[in-house]
Amino acid sequence: MIIGKINKNEPTIRFSLDLNCIHCGKKVPGGMLTSEQYYGTYSFLLEVDDFKKKYLCGICRDKKRTGKIEK
Numbered sequence: 001m002i003i004g005k006i007n008k009n010e011p012t013i014r015f016s017l018d019l020n021c022i023h024c025g026k027k028v029p030g031g032m033l034t035s036e037q038y039y040g041t042y043s044f045l046l047e048v049d050d051f052k053k054k055y056l057c058g059i060c061r062d063k064k065r066t067g068k069i070e071k
């Protein structure tokens, strides 16, 4: 999963996040990728925060797509 935008040939940083599905609470290790320049910036942190707040696990994402859960 990518945070922010990565331009072509831009150095990247891999990091991982402890993600919890906002619907079922399941813990999912998140392998993330971002650009070296963006990593650790204020907007980066905001985006990560936002990402965590909206995170759904694969199962819940499927349910959402098929309309079985709202949110």
Ligand SMILES: [Zn+2]
Residues within 6 Å of the ligand: 021, 022, 023, 024, 025, 026, 056, 057, 058, 059, 060, 061
């Ligand atoms: Zn879930």
